[in-house]
Structure formats: C-alpha cells, structure tokens
Amino acid sequence: MDEYVRNQQGPLRALVFGGSGQIGERLLTNLHDAGWQVTAVSRHAQQSRPGLEWISGDLSGTWQGAADFDAVFSCGPLDHFARWFATNVIKAPRVVAFGSTSVDVKRDSIEPAERDVARRLREAEASLFATSRERGVAATVLRPTLVYGAGRDKTLSIIASMARRSGVFVLPLSANGLRQPVHVQDLADAAMQVLAAPATAGQAYALGGGEVLGYSEMVRRVLAALQPRPRLLRVPTALFRLALRAAHATGRLHGMNAEALARMQEPLAFDIEPARRDFGYAPRAFLIEADMVSTPGSTP
Ligand SMILES: NC(=O)c1ccc[n+]([C@@H]2O[C@H](COP(=O)([O-])OP(=O)(O)OC[C@H]3O[C@@H](n4cnc5c(N)ncnc54)[C@H](OP(=O)(O)O)[C@@H]3O)[C@@H](O)[C@H]2O)c1
Structure with a gap:
C-alpha cells in the first residue's frame, strides 16, 4: 500500500x-x-x-x-x-x-x-x-469466475441444496467442461494484495481458483462433502434436455436455460498467471467442506 x-x-x-x-x-x-x-x-x-x-x-x-x-x-x-x-x-x-x-x-x-x-x-x-x-x-x-465458500453462491450451494432435498443430483453425460471455482476468501485477499502492487494499476485480472477440474468432478466433490451423501446420476444429454424442458414447462425450475446446459461442456478455465506474477495471487485448491455450500444457520 x-x-x-x-x-x-x-x-x-x-x-x-x-x-x-x-x-x-x-x-x-x-x-x-x-x-x-x-x-x-x-x-x-x-x-x-x-x-x-x-x-x-x-x-x-x-x-x-x-x-x-x-x-x-x-x-x-x-x-x-x-x-x-x-x-x-x-x-x-x-x-x-x-x-x-x-x-x-x-x-x-x-x-x-x-x-x-x-x-x-x-x-x-x-x-x-x-x-x-x-x-x-x-x-x-x-x-x-465461479465463486463459492460462503454458502450463498448461486452454483455450488444451489447444487448442494437440490441434492440434499432429493438425495440425488442428475447431470447430463456431456457435463464435462472445465471449471475453476474460487473461494471467497482468496478473492477478498486478492483485493488487499493488489493495494501493495503498483503493476496492478489500470489492469483487469481473471481470478479463478487454484485447481481446474471437470464439471462432473466438481459436482462429485460437492456431493461427497454432504452428509448423508447424495447420489450423482449421469444421464444421456438428450434425456436431460427433455427433463429440463418439462421442469420449465411445469414451473418446477427457473433460470437454467439452454445456454447454461451448453456451457456445462465449455472449458471455463482462466489464466491466473498474470495475477500470480503481479500481486502474488495464490488461490487454494478445490477442497470443499459442507459449510462452504450451506447457508449459515440452515439445517445441513
Ligand atoms: N458470485 C459469483 O459467482 C461471481 C462471479 C463473478 C463475479 N462476481 C462479482 O463479484 C462481486 C461480488 O460478488 P458477490 O457474489 O460477493 O455478490 P453478492 O453476494 O451478490 O453481494 C453483492 C452486494 O452488492 C450490493 N448491491 C447489489 N446490488 C446493488 C445495487 N444496485 N446498488 C448498490 N449495491 C448493490 C449488495 O449490498 P446491499 O444489499 O447491502 O446493498 C450485495 O450485498 C460482484 O461484482 C459480482 O458481479 C461474482
């Protein structure tokens, strides 16, 4: 600073x-x-x-x-x-x-x-x-990119909550795009670290987590952190798309659109090297615990 x-x-x-x-x-x-x-x-x-x-x-x-x-x-x-x-x-x-x-x-x-x-x-x-x-x-x-850790993110905490309710989480076989979830604490630390790094002035940095993994592996680790552990069910993508349409039509699901389904296959991994070089960004690996995907105070 x-x-x-x-x-x-x-x-x-x-x-x-x-x-x-x-x-x-x-x-x-x-x-x-x-x-x-x-x-x-x-x-x-x-x-x-x-x-x-x-x-x-x-x-x-x-x-x-x-x-x-x-x-x-x-x-x-x-x-x-x-x-x-x-x-x-x-x-x-x-x-x-x-x-x-x-x-x-x-x-x-x-x-x-x-x-x-x-x-x-x-x-x-x-x-x-x-x-x-x-x-x-x-x-x-x-x-x-995909933020987690406070139990109120809109991806992993939602997955955990849906899986807890039904005991199972369904994913299409095509859900294998790369993900790089980043913990809220690493982001808050980055906001402090840049203050002392003059090279960061006038710059924008992609901040992913310390580990890149496939979408289904990311979901598997979330489920593995829950007690009792929900089952991960992989289904053919066409079947998943049909179920998605039915859920939308009957009002049981909002917000997950065709683009979100397609994105499960996309490689959403980012180059964090500029952040490492300019301000020593060193995010943690994706080691998830139940409280990171549970709203504080909610019944696990
Ligand atoms: N969560 C993610 O996965 C993710 C991914 C990429 C980027 N980001 C970005 O990272 C930043 C922080 O994300 P987050 O997940 O920590 O956000 P968050 O939990 O949704 O909190 C955002 C805060 O911004 C304030 N806010 C929202 N709308 C506002 C408005 N119209 N005027 C003034 N204040 C407003 C709210 O404070 P009050 O209610 O107290 O006013 C809210 O607590 C955001 O810029 C977000 O776009 C998040």
Whole structure:
C-alpha cells in the first residue's frame, strides 16, 4: 500500500460498496484485521461496530458522505459502480472493483440477455479505467469466475441444496467442461494484495481458483462433502434436455436455460498467471467442506 498512500496520520480509510455480499463480508474482515477505518454502504440497515461504520445508500445517488479515502472498493455490480464513480468525485488514490469473467465468457452467447451482461461489464471496465486515468487514480478490476465458500453462491450451494432435498443430483453425460471455482476468501485477499502492487494499476485480472477440474468432478466433490451423501446420476444429454424442458414447462425450475446446459461442456478455465506474477495471487485448491455450500444457520 505504501506506493499509493503516503504520510498517513492515523488509520487508513476505506469506502466499501457491497460489503454485505459474500466476497464483501470477507473483505470487511480483512480490512478490520489490517487496522483500516471502514465506511461501508448498504441498501439495508446494518450494524456498525468499532472500525466499521455502515451507512444507508446505494450506487445510484449523489454521494453525501466524506470525500477523502485511501481506497474505494466495490464488491457490488460493476456497471452501477462505474457510473457512480464517474458521477461522484471522491478523493482516493486507489480503487479496487470486482467485475466478472462473464465479460469474455458471455460475449458471444446465444442468449441476448447474456450478451448484454458481457456488454455492460465491458463498458463498465472501460468507463472505470477512463475515469481513473483522468483523475490520476490507480484502478484495478478483479474478475472472479465461479465463486463459492460462503454458502450463498448461486452454483455450488444451489447444487448442494437440490441434492440434499432429493438425495440425488442428475447431470447430463456431456457435463464435462472445465471449471475453476474460487473461494471467497482468496478473492477478498486478492483485493488487499493488489493495494501493495503498483503493476496492478489500470489492469483487469481473471481470478479463478487454484485447481481446474471437470464439471462432473466438481459436482462429485460437492456431493461427497454432504452428509448423508447424495447420489450423482449421469444421464444421456438428450434425456436431460427433455427433463429440463418439462421442469420449465411445469414451473418446477427457473433460470437454467439452454445456454447454461451448453456451457456445462465449455472449458471455463482462466489464466491466473498474470495475477500470480503481479500481486502474488495464490488461490487454494478445490477442497470443499459442507459449510462452504450451506447457508449459515440452515439445517445441513
Ligand atoms: N458470485 C459469483 O459467482 C461471481 C462471479 C463473478 C463475479 N462476481 C462479482 O463479484 C462481486 C461480488 O460478488 P458477490 O457474489 O460477493 O455478490 P453478492 O453476494 O451478490 O453481494 C453483492 C452486494 O452488492 C450490493 N448491491 C447489489 N446490488 C446493488 C445495487 N444496485 N446498488 C448498490 N449495491 C448493490 C449488495 O449490498 P446491499 O444489499 O447491502 O446493498 C450485495 O450485498 C460482484 O461484482 C459480482 O458481479 C461474482
């Protein structure tokens, strides 16, 4: 951090958006442990504590709070944050914002909504870097792929929850695309590590986990972590597609579209070498335990 923050009197001050999220809550803990004074913004009432002041707000309005921070972090939607950053002048030498590998993965999707996600992410990154350059701010974008670890992700925790309910999880035989799940703590640690690495200014990094594995192996490890252990059932892809259509038609399933099925075969592995080289990124292997895919407080 010395490169960007000099002559500090008292603790370093951070402004954090998305601090109530699965990555954000780990980042708040990291900042607290490192002695930062944090202002965190949420759309919902949150409990302040020493070193952490929660204020109500979102990324749409005019910023009314303090205008001087050592770093601004965004763990919320990147397009909203890029707009907020462009329209609110905050004095901070450092910005670290989470984006997504979807910026590339969904660029050529057959689903218009997914192409739109990629476009918004692309434009948000461009806007954030342009605003940062104009203001002499060092900005870094971190693009996670499949996130897990807090028990409230939308992939592995959903798989675990469905498998727990029925005792079985069904996958098409074609579900063998590569995956690189990344733990929330490794992402929160990355957000801290980039602060001390000048080479990360003006850069975006794909952040996968420390292990690349096939989709079905990833699911197998999730199921193996559960007690009792649900069964993994592999079925012909055509049969799976039919069952998927039936589940949609009867309203028993939402959100899993044809593109998501096709993507189970895609190699979604990312080059994390630039992150290793520039800031020592060293994510853990995919060793999953039940509490990583269970909502805290829920009955396992
Ligand atoms: N989860 C993944 O698999 C994944 C993968 C790739 C990239 N990412 C990216 O990583 C970042 C963090 O992800 P996450 O999974 O930790 O997110 P999350 O758990 O969904 O939390 C995001 C937080 O952002 C805040 N937020 C959401 N919409 C907002 C809005 N319109 N205005 C202001 N604040 C808003 C919310 O805070 P309040 O409710 O307190 O306001 C929420 O707690 C995001 O940029 C996400 O796109 C996630």
